Amino acid sequence: MNSRRKEDRGKGKGERGQSKGESPAHSFPLSSNRSVLPFDPAEFTRLLLSWYGRAGRDLPWRQTRDPYRIWISEIMLQQTTVAAVIPYYKRFLQRFPSVQSLASAPLDDVITLWAGLGYYSRARNLHRTAGKIVKESGGIFPNSLDGLVALPGIGRSTAGAILAIAFDQPAPILDGNVRRVLVRLFAWMDDPRGRNAEKQLWAWAEVLTSRERPHDYSQAIMDLGATVCTPREPDCGICPVQRLCRACDRGLVAELPLPRKKARVPVRRQAALIIKKGQVLMLRQRPAEGFLGGLWELPFVDVPDDLSPDQVASRLLANLGLRGAPCKLCDVRHAYSHFKLELAVYKVDVESPDLVAEGDGLLWFGGEELTSLPVHGAHRKALEKLVS
């Protein structure tokens, strides 16, 4: 049952992507207006579910109806492929087998387990949401759209997936995979993320959602997008709904979805220091709230237009009260949802260890402690260059 295809799960969205803010919570129960469709939705459902019975994927989170586990998997799968998620999912549930255990854990433990999965706001929201569920409803998961979207990090599509998969409710979903299938199925010839698309795609998602087998339907349509109607080179020849597909009928498959109208992403230049004292390095922790909250990083500063990264690195060292000669180690490029980072990385062995004091939240780390610390992506790349 396993597919070998690489899948896209919400590719192309920013850190705030699929969760809050993507779309408002629309009316529920479902719209009954099916007359707008170019085909009979019952036929679509029949073809899709029959294919799912033969080709659906056997994934770890499909062996449960526990809303807690399904919620964890849905959050992990935002922005991340199934292959990457599986080991994290297993480790996470081993360490936090219940919403109570997650709620009572220190945030640092959650972030540490999340390290490497990216988009860390998801981990912080999981922790906050677990606390809310335990405190406000005795650990019982909400089973309504309104109850779910009121929780941190749960948007309409994630709520729909939890309602359908855990509670067998006919709630629509519109993650990256489903969005792509619908865009092609109906040959949507506009920005797939524009305001019009949002309204229309949700309407189609609603009207197609199976009332009889929502649990299977939601997973089937996600699988279709992940394994057949893939971003590049969809396999229309084996697609169960090919004869209903407008993009296929009109020869538009390769063109759809149309590219998004993107705003220009700004570039930020920064310089970071890897400060060594023997076998230990200096790192600091970001504030718990906000961008990359709670993660660890190298000391760094922005590079203004009128200074070179070399100058800025030397000043940063002096401002930390340290002496040494920073030498360039590497340049790291890293893309975030709202800016691109060009990071110049310098290495320096401090000459007078007796002058070094821990301050500004800076701490020395070495050995296993250093390798297990959740360091955010760009700075982790820099540390990997140090050992390579």
Ligand code: SF4
């Ligand atoms: S026929 Fe091709 S483009 Fe249409 S839904 Fe199937 S895989 Fe996607």
